[in-house]
Amino acid sequence: MAREITWNDSEEIGIQLQEKFPDLDPLTVRFTELHKYVTELEGFSDEPAKSNESKLEAIQMAWYDEYQDAQG
Template sequence: MPFEFGWEDAEEIGIQLQEKFPDTDPLSVRFTDMHKMITGLPGFTGDAAKSNEGILEAIQMAWLEEYNDAK
């Protein structure tokens, strides 16, 4: 069983997104698309309806940090 995480785990989601989409610039991804990417991650257990712009912004910034670190 994969590690489980939800919307409150922005850093973990950022790491997971970077691992799954290493060549994608997080700033180029629309929030609607990022929402789908997140809810499709193995181990994601958050309620898809419980995200909001603030949560997605925090995740995007966590992903951006991972993306920049990988460059």
């Protein structure tokens, strides 16, 4: 079972999103789509309404870091 994650776990969420969408450039994802992707992750246990722009931006940047690492 995956450990529970919340909006504050941006690095873990970034890793999981990179694993789930390896060919998707995170900078092309709108925050509305990102919100959906995060809430659908296995182990996500936070309230969907608790997100905000700064949390989504932190997640997007963490995901982008993982994406850049994977690109070599």
